Amino acid sequence: MDTHTPASHEVKLSLQTDLTPAQAEILDNGAQQFLEKLVQRFASRVPQLLAARETRQAAIDAGTLPDFLPETAEIRNSEWKIQNIPTDLQDRRVEITGPVDRKMVINALNADVKVFMADFEDSFAPAWNEVLDGQRNLRDAVNGTIDYTNPENGKHYQLNDDPAVLICRVRGLHLPEKHLLWQGEAIPGCLFDFALYFYHNYQQLLAKGSGPYFYLPKLQAHQEAAWWSEVFSFTEDEFGLPRGTIKATVLIETLPAVFEMDEILYSLKEHIVGLNCGRWDYIFSYIKTLRNHPDRILPDRQVVTMEKPFLNAYSRLLVKTCHRRGAFAMGGMAAFIPSKDPERNEWVLNKIQTDKLLEANNGHDGTWVAHPGLASTAMAVFDGVLGERSNQLDISRSEDAPITAAELLAPCDGERTxxxxxxxxxxxxxxxxxxxxxxxxxxxxxxxxxxxxxxxxxxxxxxxxxxxxxxxxxxxxxxxxxxxxxxxxxxxxxxxxxxxxxxxxxxxxxxxxxxxxxxxxxxxxxxxxxxxxxxx
Structure with a gap:
């Protein structure tokens, strides 16, 4: 594979801080030139996309409830499929998520899971040094050179022979990166995260039979998905790669997005491999989106579980929509962590089994855990349901009654204590x-x-x-x-x-x-x- 060397030119991005030699290695001239091209071409549209969110929200605040879009009915009603799912993403039955500090990256890639989602978003605080350290850690992981020695006890960590597949979650559209300015404005954090991970890793990933894979958070509309598709296509053209080399999984973690799942898949169909039930953010988005509607106020968060009608409808619609289009339907996060107390730990493992069995029986292709100690429990549930299959793309849920907007917006019972x-x-x-x-x-x-x-x-x-x-x-x-x-x-x-x-x-x-x-x-x-x- 040819090494891509962009024509040299003066980078106009304005760096607001000095770089250490190690940081300059990650934010080198080639990376900055590529980032600048992305920013020059795509950054100005981010404020427009965010403004469109506010316009839609104003209508909901004024009394209009979210619904499926009449103007995109043809996309929902016609038959089409996404492009393809790469071989190393065909089995995603258990994924672990977590931030990008060095020890975490090693432990997550070594866990009893199929995929590690390395996170620059919700489980990560994007301080500048940590952002650049995270990119270095992922580069070293992709190269197989990552290791870590605990300075307190001397314990050494390194990668196993068969680590999990790596997917990078970038920041949401709403988060800036204030350490780099373009025309006096902070650049979108998502473009920074995407550019550096792609630039430093795409060749090595492709050489070992994987690829540059991403999780896209917080999308609210298919126009935002289309923007990402353009970013991916531009990048593939820039580096001489076939269309569809870059693959993404989109989190459906906002209430507006659940009404546009077909459209999001369609807008990204060359690049997308699946959707994910980002349920915690989805609950937050339900509150935020319906904030002016006194009949849709949630109870204590502890009782808002996936058995609640509005969440169960969301899970089933995601499975049905994804599988109809040949895309994966990923389940949500188990936020529990193991306990040293045997009785409490048994309770935790039972909760995990119940939760994951609900997802597996709904037809999800895989699920998330937040702690390596829960991976084997989640894996056993999905092993039991999948049998010889790698995924559940064969579960169409086509016999289900259509899921309505009323079901997705259903009020949730429970006490406020x-x-x-x-x-x-x-x-x-x-x-x-x-x-x-x-x-x-x-x-x-x-x-x-x-x-x-x-x-x-x-x-x-x-x-x-x-x-x-x-x-x-x-x-x-x-x-x-x-x-x-x-x-x-x-x-x-x-x-x-x-x-x-x-x-x-x-x-x-x-x-x-x-x-x-x-x-x-x-x-x-x-x-x-x-x-x-x-x-x-």
């Missing part, structure tokens, strides 16, 4: 504290929390305040009640983590940000946007 509200506050504050300190993936109360679960926590309370909802004990949820509970729960957190950890951390800043997000008149779209201001 004081315990639930207090738990939400503690989880959100602890997660925000970790995130603004540079850690986006945090074990809290037996769950591996990422940005999505913190988003649910603060958005739920915001919506309860907005609509004057009462808790099961009769208390009305107000800003004053929230502020009182926040103060009380900060004392609980201080007790739980210890005075020294609390004093050394950024808990007070996290509480201020939590308060700002929860009591604002307008619901802030993503906590990671104001949170990014805290990162270096």
């Amino acid at each position: 004081e315990d639930g509200m207090r738990h939400n506050i503690r989880v959100a504050v602890q997660y925000i504290e970790a995130w603004i300190s540079g850690n986006g993936c945090v074990p809290i109360y037996g769950l591996m929390e990422d940005a999505a679960t913190a988003e649910i926590s603060r958005a739920s309370i915001w919506q309860w305040i907005k609509h004057g909802k009462t808790l099961s004990n009769g208390q009305m949820v107000t800003k004053a009640l929230f502020e009182q509970m926040l103060k009380e729960e900060m004392d609980v957190v201080k007790q739980e983590v210890g005075e020294a950890r609390f004093a050394a951390g950024r808990y007070d800043e996290a509480a201020v940000l939590m308060s700002r997000l929860t009591t604002s008149d307008e619901l802030v779209n993503f906590l990671t946007v104001p949170g990014y201001e805290y990162l270096s």
Whole structure:
């Protein structure tokens, strides 16, 4: 394969910080030139795509409920298939997800899974040094040279002979990369993540029979998928690669996107291999999208499980839509982590089995776990259902009754409790504290929390305040009640983590940000946007 060497020219991207020699190796001139071409051609359309989201949201706020699009009915009603699924993505029965720090990358690739989704998004806080370290770690993993020695105990980590397939999840369209400016504006973080991972790894990946594979988060409309398809096609042309070399899996983790799954598949049909049930973000998006609708307010997040009608309908529609088009339908995340307490651990494993069996029986081709200790449990469930098959593309669900907008938007029963509200506050504050300190993936109360679960926590309370909802004990949820509970729960957190950890951390800043997000008149779209201001 020929090495691609772009014609040399002065890079007009403006770097806002000095690079160490190791960073300059990752953000070298060739990578910067390629990134600049992408930014020059595609960055200006990102604000337009984000503005279109706001226009659609304004209509929903005014009373129009989301629905399938009449203008794209022909795409939904006609017969077509996606282009193809590469050999090494034919079996994705269990995937592990996690951030891109060096030890995590090694452990995840060595886990009893088929795929590792290396994450620059929801389980990652995109501080500059960590972003570049992550790209270096993935490059070394692709080259097979990654290793790590724990400085405290000398334990050495290196890749097994047969590591999992690597997929890179880039940042969402809404997240900027403030360390690189184009015409005075921060560039889209997603283009930065995509450019560096592709540029440094595509040749080595293709040489070993894999390819440049991506997960695309937070899409809300098929126009956003079409934008990504253009980015991929331009890149393939730029590097002399056949159309469809770059492959993507799209997370259906926003409520608007569930009504455009056919259209998203169609817009990316040369490059897409499947859709994924990003259920935690989907729950957050349900709250955010329907924030003005008092009849669709969710209960405590602990009771919003996949058995709830609106979530079960989403899972089944995703399977039916994907398999009709020859695409994979990936299940959601098990956020539990193993426990050292045998009784608690048995409970966790039972929850995993129940959850994964529901997904497998719905026809999903695979599922996600957040911890290597749960991989074998999830694997056993899917092994049992799949039998000799590599996937479940043969499960069409074509006999199912059509799933309606009413089912996808169905109100969810369950209580709003004081315990639930207090738990939400503690989880959100602890997660925000970790995130603004540079850690986006945090074990809290037996769950591996990422940005999505913190988003649910603060958005739920915001919506309860907005609509004057009462808790099961009769208390009305107000800003004053929230502020009182926040103060009380900060004392609980201080007790739980210890005075020294609390004093050394950024808990007070996290509480201020939590308060700002929860009591604002307008619901802030993503906590990671104001949170990014805290990162270096």
